[in-house]
Amino acid sequence: MFIDEAEIKVISGKGGDGVVHFRREKYIPFGGPDGGDGGKGGDVILEVNPKINTLFHFRQKTLFKAQDGAPGRKQNMTGRSGEDLVIMVPPGTLVYDKGSNQLLGDLVEAGQRLIIARGGKGGRGNSHFANSVRQTPRIAEKGEPPEERMLRLELKLIADIGIIGVPNAGKSTLLARVTNAKPKIAPYPFTTLEPNLGVAVLDNDTILTIADVPGLIEGAHQGLGLGLDFLKHVQRTKVLIHLLDGMSNDIVADYGQINSEISLFDPNIAKKPQIVAINKVDLAEVRQKAAAIQQEFAKRFNLKEVWLISAVSGENVRALFYRVAELLKKIPEEELPTASIPLYQMEKDPKEFTIIKNDESWQVVGEAIERAASMTYWEYPQSVRRFQKILAALGVEEALRKAGVQEGDTVLIGDFELEWSD
Secondary structure: OOOOEEEEEEEOOOOOOOOOOEOOEOOEOOOOEOOOOOOOOOOEEEEEOOOOOOOOHHHHOOEEEOOOOOOOEOOOEOOOOOOOEEEEEOOOEEEEEOOOOOEEEEEOOOOOEEEEEOOOOOOOOHHHHOOOOOOOOOOOEOOOOOOEEEEEEEEOOOOOEEEEOOOOOOHHHHHHHHOOOOOOOOOOOOOOOOOEEEEEEEEOOEEEEEEEOOOOOOOHHHOOOOHHHHHHHHOOOOEEEEEEEOOOOOHHHHHHHHHHHHHHHOHHHHOOOEEEEEEOOOOHHHHHHHHHHHHHHHHHHOOOOEEEOOOOOOOOHHHHHHHHHHHHHHOOOOOOOOOOOOOOOOOOOOOOOEEEEOOOEEEEEOHHHHHHHHOEOOOOHHHHHHHHHHHHHHOHHHHHHHHOOOOOOEEEEOOEEEEOOO
């Protein structure tokens, strides 16, 4: 089964907590701070695996979480970092943020990797907060919270050759003739409801990947019929075989219709090399009019090369694909888009915040201040005082005063409910 879209949720690992600890050894009853740092949380990484050709496995599992970092330990020992979670995807996978629909990466090459959710940093232990004045700091940081993302994955087949044509032109039969693919074949339109991918081994030096994709009807560029399923996969191919149904009442119209739909969807597809082949010449009716059709195409479209083939009997099929192989050798390597799109671009300063007045409370919303709150040990007074300094440094304290906060008011920051005190 071919699945070309999926939605998944990814969660990176939380950073391990730093610890508050002091040396307690024989003859050193009041040693200095030696609380270690927490380990880093694991990243969530997407990696291209060429052995996978569908997104079907994401229908069975949709939640992926990396390992959390371990807490720090005494004697300044850093906690173990969480293991990265590597998720395998097929080549040709586009990765979108579901909420914003922003393209995060385009994965096309075997082994290509994309860090999609970064693990939280480990919190610092109390040994980092010691100084000449504060020699016994009861301050540490909790680990940085994980990143969560809802992703939409979209797969576009990557193939050397795309077989295009109106429904029931014989595309699936042609694919089955030259490859080990086993597409569904029947004599009615839209037998192919999902793209098929096959590998044709013509000889030891000529191996082709071929995509047979759903048929096209008028208005496909607007999503009618199976048009968008067809067109988005054709974008990845290098050469097109335009297969025409020799039994059609108007082959010329079929040819013009498909090329028109291609141009309307993406003009770049129309620029791809295209070989025209008339199918079903094993039928006497088609063979009788084949020469006239070739002349018509030469006259109307200046096409000197129009192949006559039979996907059923195999007539001229191998010769056709050898001709396509010659064209492929003349085409320079396409500069396919890669995952060089920068991730985690900050559209705004993470230190920015917004204050919202609710009926009975104030809410502070901002990346940096919410992260600081989640990393604070509220049970240690020194840690609370440090958080108050962060409030002042980020300008939150001053902004709340200007907004009218009063003694005893409730202030909400992330998951924490605080009481304002002057």
